[in-house]
Amino acid sequence: MSILTNPLYRPLFEILKSARNGIVYGGKLRFSHALVINLLYRSGPMLPRLKSVLEATKNHAEVLAAFAIIYKTCILILRQDNFLGEKNIGLIKFISGCFGSWIVYSQHFPIFHSGITHQITLYCFSRVVIALGKIILDNYLSCQQPKFRNSHGDLIKYRDLNNQQQKKLKNIIYNKSWKYFAVIVWGFVMFIYHFQPQYLQSSLRHSMAYIYDVELDNWSNWRDFLGLF
Template sequence: MATALAGVNHLLGSGRFKEVLGVIKGLRNGAVYGAKIRAPHAFVMTFLFKDGSLLEKFRDITQMTYQHSRNLASFVFIYKALTAIMKWLENSKKQYHSFIAAFIGGYLIFGENNKVNMQINLYLLSRIIFGFVKMGVKKKVIAEPKRDPFPWFGAIIWAIILWQFEYHRQSLQPSLRSSMTYIYEDSNVWHNLRDFLLYNK
């Protein structure tokens, strides 16, 4: 046992098969990160907004955590494997390798329309837009603002989302719609001190 462990440690420390081992470690890290991110989020959202028995709630939490963890691990595996193969075929790393590998992985793993993938894709969309703006400023395609634009950014985002909620709420994602209903509409309903302070409705 000790000899086998020493052999594994030697292999990992030698730098041989680095690309293959990186794919395996990426699979592991994707699974762990997906579980760490999704489990607390699913726990809070399930117990705040979902009805059902305790068993049903824990089943939902487990299912969403597993799905997030599996999807992220699968995507990392596909992405790292494809980029490693393309690098090997061309004897060097190219920018378009990342795009092609992520495109294929995104289609296969995050192309399925479900709640978990929807949340992840929408999260990334906001980061992409922000990143493109920063790239535009860096490359001088967009003029660098003389004042901090963040107050205007916050104002526009909240103005649009509340207008959508009040007048076009079916266009919003269900989880966001539920959260906003709880905050903005359920706060208009009470009958006594108990459901005013301690309970909702």
């Protein structure tokens, strides 16, 4: 039996595998993003710009790998019988996520790149809000059993709908809620950008200035207007 297939070392290799995957995913994601941003929107010598791309890639990979190591290690420790045990796996993952975030994402420790941890956390926040909305909706439909009108105009309870009808109904509600969510978010974004732009994230603020503050630009010919050099 090799060390890789030995059950005794399985938890350790799971931690290392998660860290490896975090490095690969973070590297691929940040490299492509940083490369495009540097090539399209920044000027200057090419070598410093490429160094900036590699630095951003390294920082992103470090963040994902570090969180993976801490998270998986906490799970390994807390699921032991001396702590919370196997029966509390949901609580264990919540605590592990909080502890890993306290070390990596909360910026309590000046170890990891604050801009990257900020971006990742905001990205996750939007997904958490949408997921929680769907969870609340599903529980409401299952517990309250509201009535809906079918194609014939008859009232029918949620539990009396077949699986396809329930899925279709949920998709309709999801789509409508997303429309209102998008309207409110972008309304607030443009409102805050107009009155107090300094409170928005720097990358968002800069991209909005580039796209929307065109009244500040001057151009005398088509070359200037199209940004051709």
